[in-house]
Amino acid sequence: EAGVTQFPSHSVIEKGQTVTLRCDPISGHDNLYWYRRVMGKEIKFLLHFVKESKQDESGMPNNRFLAERTGGTYSTLKVQPAELEDSGVYFCASSQGPGLGTDTQYFGPGTRLTVL
Amino acid sequence: QKEVEQNSGPLSVPEGAIASLNCTYSDRGSQSFFWYRQYSGKSPELIMSIYSNGDKEDGRFTAQLNKASQYVSLLIRDSQPSDSATYLCAVRATNAGKSTFGDGTTLTVKP
Numbered sequence: 001e002a003g004v005t006q007f008p009s010h011s012v013i014e015k016g017q018t019v020t021l022r023c024d025p026i027s028g029h030d031n032l033y034w035y036r037r038v039m040g041k042e043i044k045f046l047l048h049f050v051k052e053s054k055q056d057e058s059g060m061p062n063n064r065f066l067a068e069r070t071g072g073t074y075s076t077l078k079v080q081p082a083e084l085e086d087s088g089v090y091f092c093a094s095s096q097g098p099g100l101g102t103d104t105q106y107f108g109p110g111t112r113l114t115v116l
Numbered sequence: 117q118k119e120v121e122q123n124s125g126p127l128s129v130p131e132g133a134i135a136s137l138n139c140t141y142s143d144r145g146s147q148s149f150f151w152y153r154q155y156s157g158k159s160p161e162l163i164m165s166i167y168s169n170g171d172k173e174d175g176r177f178t179a180q181l182n183k184a185s186q187y188v189s190l191l192i193r194d195s196q197p198s199d200s201a202t203y204l205c206a207v208r209a210t211n212a213g214k215s216t217f218g219d220g221t222t223l224t225v226k227p
Contacts, residue, residue, distance in 0.1 A: 048213045
């Protein structure tokens with residue numbers, strides 16, 4: 001069974017540009033999460049999809065970030081326009097259960113975003 | 117105050133020793149507790165989950181939870197060089213998928 005995949009693995013962009021990150025969850029997993037880790041800080045939650053619906057987007061930093069999960073399969077996270085402080089590693093995770101506290105979340109390898 | 121705090125590390129132990137990793141959390145509503153291992157440049161990998169007070173053992177790993185003290189720990193017995201990694205503590209409320217992570221503790225096991 002394939003794990004969570006993310007694309008690209010690395011992205012280097014200039015401030016003001018747009019970047020779109022993609023996450024493919026494990027097949028059959030209704031729950032999809034986005035997290036990010038900026039340099040020197042802890043991994044922080046961004047949002048949680050259940051199928052195509054946003055269950056919790058309390059961690060989205062501002063309206064420059066747009067997450068979508070059309071059709072309830074893969075998800076994209078767009079940053080537009082990118083700022084220097086957006087640099088970090090963006091992780092995607094998925095889980096099979098009801099999206100509650102006991103679900104096992106499987107993490108992808110992350111996308112390392114560098115904004116210059 | 118951070119929501120989840122881990123011992124700052126780095127932690128270095130000799131091969132065969134017990135490594136002890138600690139984590140405290142501030143939200144008393146937290147009900148699920150997780151330890152992830154992350155090798156450099158790789159994804160976090162779940163190694164232990166614990167939901168009830170007490171100890172939970174899985175092979176060389178033991179997780180300990182004390183909700184009254186808001187404290188969770190991970191013991192690694194007979195540490196191996198392959199255990200060298202960053203260990204992340206994460207907590208969740210019962211009805212939420214959102215995980216709150218600590219900064220992580222970097223463990224080095226010296227042969």
